[in-house]
Amino acid sequence: MKLLNRLYLTALTLSSLEATSAFVARPHLPSTSVSLHGKKDSSDEVVQQQAFSAGSFIEFEEKKRIHVGKIDAVEHKSSGGARYTVIDSEGKKFNIADKSVRYSMACPNSPGQANKLYEEFISAQDTPMKSLQESLDVSPELLEMAWEEATEELDGEAHADLTPSSFVELVHAHAASAMEKYLTWKLLQSDMAHVFFKEIKSHGRIVAFRAKPRKAVDNAKDMFCRDQDNEDNELCFV
Structure with a gap:
């Protein structure tokens, strides 16, 4: 009888514990779900394009026409791209994208020097080829010598790039x-210079000139001198 009573009490105790456990608060587990509206990744931030400073003198293209002017204001689009308000040599205002800028030069701090340089820049825009050579004192023979000097110590797949500064x-x-840099930049884009050098671009702008291999130069020179317009060019007698 005592044994039956003990078994009965044990059963009641276990039943009571199970019932109580149903109401015990369970520890809170952290959620592993990811919010769809979380903070934007910092890697998605827009990077602003490096821009030319206001006041810079530039040569730029607009509707296939070439102008020179001064940057009056700089702004960045939501995409980060730079745009410029430019006033040309005739006082006309343009709003252009960075890719429209072909060449730039810094404006001197002195107003007198700045005005003088800007006037020279305007005058040089349409300088004929012959005048470029005379202004820079670069004959066809000297151009070829510069190419030879640039490639003299190269071997294998190496190549020589000249900027207007390094060329001078x-x-x-x-x-x-x-002004020498600007005039050289123009000279090295001429048909004669293309015999020896290939244009190198960065962000769509011509920034340097790569010396061609000798075989390519020989072929280009032959083609250049076959053109009737160049038959009297000094290069064809060098």
Whole structure:
């Protein structure tokens, strides 16, 4: 009888514990779900394009026409791209994208020097090829010598890139002025210069000139001199 009573009490105790456990608060487990509206990843932030500063003198293209002017204001689009308000040499205002800028030069701090440089820049825009050579004192023979000097120590797949500054230093052994750089930049885009150098671009702008291999130069020179317009060019007699 005592044994039956003990079994009965044990059963009641277990039943009571199970019933109580149903109401015990369970520890809160952290959620592993990811919010769909979380904070934007910092890697998605828009990076603003490096822009030319206001006041810079530039050569730019607008509707297939070439102008020179001064940057009056700089702004960035929501995508990060730069745009410029430019006033050209005739006082006309343009709103252009960064890719429209072909060449730029810094404006001197002195108003007198700035005005002088800007006037020279305007005058140089349409300089004929012959005048470019005379202004820079670069004959066809000297151009070829510069190419030879640039490629003299190259071997294998290496190549030589010249900027307008390094070209002037190579040819005339002095640091190039702002106008010398611009005139050289124009000269090295001529048909004659293309015999020896290939244009190198960055962000759509011509920034350097790569010396061609000798075989390519020989072929280009032959084609250049076959053109009737160039038959009297000094390069064809070098």
